[in-house]
Amino acid sequence: MNSPLIQLLVLAGIAVFLILRLKNVLGTREGFEKPPVSDQTPAARSGPSFEVIEGGPDLDITDHVPEDSTSGKALAEMKRVEPSFGVNDFLQGARGAYEMIVMGYERGDLAEIQPFLAEDVYESFVDGVAAREDQGLTIEANFIGVRELELIDARMDEGTNEAELTIRFVGELTSAVRNREGEIVEGSVNEIKRQKDTWVFARVMGSDDPNWLLVSTDG
Numbered sequence: 045m046n047s048p049l050i051q052l053l054v055l056a057g058i059a060v061f062l063i064l065r066l067k068n069v070l071g072t073r074e075g076f077e078k079p080p081v082s083d084q085t086p087a088a089r090s091g092p093s094f095e096v097i098e099g100g101p102d103l104d105i106t107d108h109v110p111e112d113s114t115s116g117k118a119l120a121e122m123k124r125v126e127p128s129f130g131v132n133d134f135l136q137g138a139r140g141a142y143e144m145i146v147m148g149y150e151r152g153d154l155a156e157i158q159p160f161l162a163e164d165v166y167e168s169f170v171d172g173v174a175a176r177e178d179q180g181l182t183i184e185a186n187f188i189g190v191r192e193l194e195l196i197d198a199r200m201d202e203g204t205n206e207a208e209l210t211i212r213f214v215g216e217l218t219s220a221v222r223n224r225e226g227e228i229v230e231g232s233v234n235e236i237k238r239q240k241d242t243w244v245f246a247r248v249m250g251s252d253d254p255n256w257l258l259v260s261t262d263g
Contacts, residue, residue: 114199
């Protein structure tokens with residue numbers, strides 16, 4: 045037997061040995077095997093099942109008044125006539141309007157707030173400012189903030205679509221009344237006082253005019 049043949053047999057024997065060792069270590073696999081697939085069937089949910097119920101209570105209303113109250117029904121009618129109306133949005137606007145109107149009256153600057161006042165309210169403000177001026181009195185005021193704001197009544201005339209919202213405010217401000225000589229005759233520039241007001245705002249729902257008018261300052 046020549047040398048090349050011997051070498052070939054030796055190499056063949058080594059190859060057979062290696063194949064047997066690999067089969068012992070890795071095991072046998074036939075063809076292409078897909079990776080194991082996990083069971084994707086959802087597990088059974090324990091406990092009761094819940095469904096989303098449409099047409100539930102309007103939190104924009106029930107956060108402020110009971111849904112089945114007269115005020116709640118009036119607010120629902122306002123939103124039906126004017127879908128863009130929101131109670132929370134209105135109250136946020138009323139907060140800013142309260143500061144603007146209070147400070148306009150305190151300072152005697154009524155021109156800016158006139159568009160937001162009903163005619164009789166505006167005239168009463170004019171009379172109050174004129175009476176102060178006749179006595180030579182001026183008011184130095186600083187608005188601190190609205191401490192409390194509460195919707196206490198809502199009404200809707202379905203015939204005219206006129207809505208009325210009654211709001212109770214508790215504001216904080218400093219206010220000092222000075223005479224012609226500049227002396228403080230009432231109040232203080234440093235002492236914070238609480239001012240309670242119940243105001244009624246009105247507007248025709250669905251109209252082009254977005255402004256609510258202050259129609260009463262005593263509720």
